[in-house]
Every structure is written in structure tokens, then in C-alpha cells.
Amino acid sequence: MPVLEIYDVNQPVLRQRARKVGRVTSAEQRILDDMLETMRAANGIGLAAPQIGVSQRLIVVELDDVTYQLVNPELTDASDETDVVREGCLSLPNYYGPVERPVRVTVRASDRDGRKVRIKATGMLSRALQHEIDHLDGVLFFDPQRMRSLSDLRYEPPQPDGENADEPSDEQTAKRKSIPVVVSAA
């Protein structure tokens, strides 16, 4: 399984609404497997097909050693209760910002074998699924409907090898850089 290039947020495919998948065949399974490999190589917890240049409704999420490879995922329920958590995206490396989302969601999808699944998710899983489903609709975490203000987006330099991505020091947070993204007027 090859590790693929991850497209950055300036690529038009990241702004398209991805196509629904018909039947799950070996072609879709291969894309899902390549996505998983690519996500793991980048130390991510989720990836959507548009991020590898494929405009199809496919996502992968891996958290606490549980792997989800989902086809046509849909949010069917979301809690009124929301929380605000710092988010990032493999298509915008080293930038993070606070995003408000429902705490609990229900997702309906097909799995890698084409079987219908329903996932009731809370916490990081809920958040990761919402973030990846957003990608399928061309929505990015720093868009106005997700992040209150673009000025909340922070550049945080990568940690040295072996360090976990702990909260950065105030000094690091203060080192904001210009934002290399095209912001749509939507």
C-alpha cells in the first residue's frame, strides 16, 4: 500500500463536494487502504479522500487502536450540546484553532465490506468523524461556519522528535505567521 501525497487546502479538490460511492468494490477498498497508510505515515487520526485528490465520499479515522474505513458517511443525529476543542488538519500542517462542534453524533455509513454500519460517537471520535465528513462537503475547519475568527488560527512549529504534541508554550503560540490559505467568501 503506497503512502500518497496529501493535498493542501489550496487545491480545488478540497473545496468540491465529493461524489457518492455506488457499490464498494476492490477499487474503493484500495483507496481506503491507501488512505489509512497515508494517514498513519503523517501521524494523523483521520483523512478524507479529497485530501489525496480523490473526490469520493470515503473517510478513514483511527483512534485508540480502532480503525474506521467508511463509505458515504452521513451525520444522522447531533447533540445540542457542543464543545470547543483545538483542531488541526493534515492539509494545513502546523496550524491549529478552536472549533465548536456537537459533542455527540450518530453516523450512518457503509464499512470497507459494504455493510451498513451506525456509529454513536462522543469525544475525539465524534469530532474526528465530523471533521472528515466536512471534508467531503468541501468544508475546512477554519471556515467561518466552523471557527469563529480566522485570527484564532495559530501556527505551532512541529515538536522535536520524540516529543508529543503537547500544548505549546505561550512563546510558541505568540509566534503567529501569515496564513497561507485562500479563504473563500462563502
Ligand code: NI
Ligand atoms: Ni482535515
